[in-house]
Amino acid sequence: MSLIIDHVSKSFPNQNKTLPVLRDIHLEIQGGEFFCIAGPSGCGKTTLLNIIAGLEPADSGTTTWNGKRIDHIGPERLMIFQELGLFPWLTVLQNVEFGLKMKGISAKERRKTALVHLEMVHLAKFKDAYIHELSGGMKQRVALARALAMDPQVLLMDEPFTALDAQTRDMLHDELQRLWTTTKKTIIFVTHNIREAVCLGDRVAVLSARPGILKNIVSVSLPRPRRIEDHGLMEIVRVILEELKGEIEKTVRDEFHEDTVR
């Protein structure tokens, strides 16, 4: 099993010119790998994830999963959005059951599967709660359970932990690594936080800003479970940040410049 992103480029129309977002991205991601995509804001990492999910087409280049071309959303590649998109009119359990219901699985069967996955994220106790009754971290775990219950081959995660406080995020990092180890899913995780990327990923693809070009792929061979404050991790982060420094400054400068022009 592997995901191949073969020389993908993408640009968006902006005012009356086109803004290149991704340029000639070439990546091969192995099945079962925890792969992180990191880069400053505006590097097109979310766009890249959308292309992998089949939510947006690329301008050029192809994306394939197991040799099959990706051109629409499919049940084997499931996205966890930044805003999660949990349904407030359903209970926690019904949220986790939702995808299974769409698949046409019987009520009894899907309830069983959903409960197993809620137990996996330690939320079985909250199965009858409504979404607004949960904390931010709990919502993340419901979204994880909802995605995992669908038994996808690839889990796509778009900066899911950005809005959380540091402690909750650390906890979810532990939880996600544990879930990845037990379920052996391929996870593609997008973040602007280099430390988070190095903490979670087997490999980290570093993108540059505007247009997003693949700068480097860093392998992280530290033992798991990793914590974000691990010493070895900081060293790798430092090297990447050094390399990205110019890029981040460029983004900030660009944004400042755009502001003064307006």
Add this chain to the structure above:
Amino acid sequence: MKTRFVRQILFYGILLAIWEGLALAQVWPGYIFPSPLDVLRSLAEGFRDSTFWVAIGISLRRIAVGYGISVILGGLLGLLISRFSVVKDTVGNLSLGLQTLPSICWLPLALLWFGINERAIYFVVIMGSMFSITMATHAGVRNVQPIFIKAGRNLGARRITLFREVIIPAAMPSILAGLKQGWSFSWRSLMAGELLFVNLGLGHLLMMGRELNDMSRVIAVMIVIAAISILTDKFIFGTAESHLQRKWGLETKT
């Protein structure tokens, strides 16, 4: 909570006292300005000789049929408008225009088309409430947060299932507001219709009170009508609203 209750008791007590005082002082003749006790007596009598029960039954049946049709047609039309832009640009536009027309303006037309019968009153009730339900359904569907649709599609919901399982429940708070507004429009239309054309029902009872110069009966019927409005608001729509609020975690308005 307690102070509010005390205030309300005091307020209504004083109001009744002033009313009773004015009636006792005979500022106006009794048939124009009955005392609260006269009204209470009329109320009791109306229920005892079952005229009120019959009228309530007839009015409620009319509202159930008229409003029921209104909900089905209005909701369907709202969904069609949201789904197909050609329907929105044509029928949607017309609905928006018709919604502004006070429902009782349909009465002459209804009388000419249907004659003095139940169908005419249903027509007025439906015309009075259907379009506000249509518009609220459309607004609710249009304003569904895109993330719900993205998440639903991502989890395998397509077309009909996406509509049934994601879009309609996500639009429910707005749809419910439309149902409530539609209810109050249809109730008002029904009362106006019953007042203006003679054919049983609570509105007709009001008119009969007037013709018999029986003011205490008129006020008694008004109290019955207000009570039905309040009870429906509180128990049917209030329950549905608090149910939604509990699920969604919306602020409870008091």
